[in-house]
Amino acid sequence: MIPYRPSFKIAFIGPPGVGKTTCIRALSDIAPVDTDVASTDDLIYMKPTTTVAFDYGEMDLKDDGRLLLYGLPGQARFSYMYSIVREGLLGTIVLVDAAAPDGLEGFRETLDAYAVELRKGPCVVAVNKDSPSIKNTLLECQRLMRTYRLTVPLLHVDIRQMTDMGLLFHLLFTQLQYGFEQDTLATRI
Ligand SMILES: Nc1nc2c(ncn2[C@@H]2O[C@H](COP(=O)(O)OP(=O)(O)OP(=O)(O)O)[C@@H](O)[C@H]2O)c(=O)[nH]1
Numbered sequence: 001m002i003p004y005r006p007s008f009k010i011a012f013i014g015p016p017g018v019g020k021t022t023c024i025r026a027l028s029d030i031a032p033v034d035t036d037v038a039s040t041d042d043l044i045y046m047k048p049t050t051t052v053a054f055d056y057g058e059m060d061l062k063d064d065g066r067l068l069l070y071g072l073p074g075q076a077r078f079s080y081m082y083s084i085v086r087e088g089l090l091g092t093i094v095l096v097d098a099a100a101p102d103g104l105e106g107f108r109e110t111l112d113a114y115a116v117e118l119r120k121g122p123c124v125v126a127v128n129k130d131s132p133s134i135k136n137t138l139l140e141c142q143r144l145m146r147t148y149r150l151t152v153p154l155l156h157v158d159i160r161q162m163t164d165m166g167l168l169f170h171l172l173f174t175q176l177q178y179g180f181e182q183d184t185l186a187t188r189i
C-alpha cells in the first residue's frame with residue numbers, strides 16, 4: 001500500500017515578469033510544470049517567455065509530506081485559478097516588481113483582486129528586484145497595504161537568493177506557528 005503523505009500548498013502571486021516562475025523552478029524537487037510561451041506585446045522587451053496559465057512545482061518534505069508550489073497571475077481576470085489552490089493553502093507570497101515602471105500598479109491590481117483572500121491566511125509581501133527608488137516603493141507598498149487592510153510582513157528581496165527565499169518561508173511559517181489573527185489586527189488599524 002502506498003503510504004499517505006499529506007500535501008500543503010504555498011502560492012506565489014504577482015504580475016507578469018515579477019519572478020513567479022523563477023521562484024518555483026528554484027524550489028521544486030520535481031521538474032516544474034510551467035506553461036511558458038514566447039512573450040508578445042510589451043513583455044517581449046523584458047523577457048523572452050511568459051506563463052500563460054500557472055506554474056506548479058513540489059518540494060519533498062520527507063515524512064511530513066509534500067509542499068505544493070503554485071505561481072498565479074495577479075490580475076483579476078485570472079482569479080478563478082485561485083479556487084484551485086484555496087483548499088489546503090498554508091500561505092501566500094505576494095510578489096511586487098520594484099524594477100517595472102508599473103510595479104506599484106501591478107501590486108494595486110493584485111490587492112484589488114485578492115486582498116479579501118489574503119487577509120484570511122498567512123501572507124508575506126516580497127518586493128523583488130532593484131530600483132534606485134526602493135525606499136519610496138516600499139513606502140508606497142505600505143500605503144497600499146493599509147488601504148487594503150493587509151497587516152503582514154513587507155520586505156525587499158532578491159528571490160534568486162535562497163537565503164531570501166528562506167526568510168520568506170520563515171515569515172510565513174512563523175504566522176502559522178503563532179496562530180493567525182490578521183483580520184483581527186487589521187480591524188484595529
Ligand atoms: N534583476 C533581477 N532580476 C530578477 C530577479 N528575480 C527574477 N529576475 C529575472 O526576472 C525575470 C522574471 O521572470 P519570470 O520568473 O519568468 O517571471 P514570471 O512572474 O513567471 O512572469 P510571467 O510568467 O510572465 O507572469 C527573469 O528573467 C529573472 O531572471 C531579481 O531579484 N533581480
Ligand SMILES: [Mg+2]
Pocket residue numbers: 020021022036050051055
Ligand atoms: Mg512565469
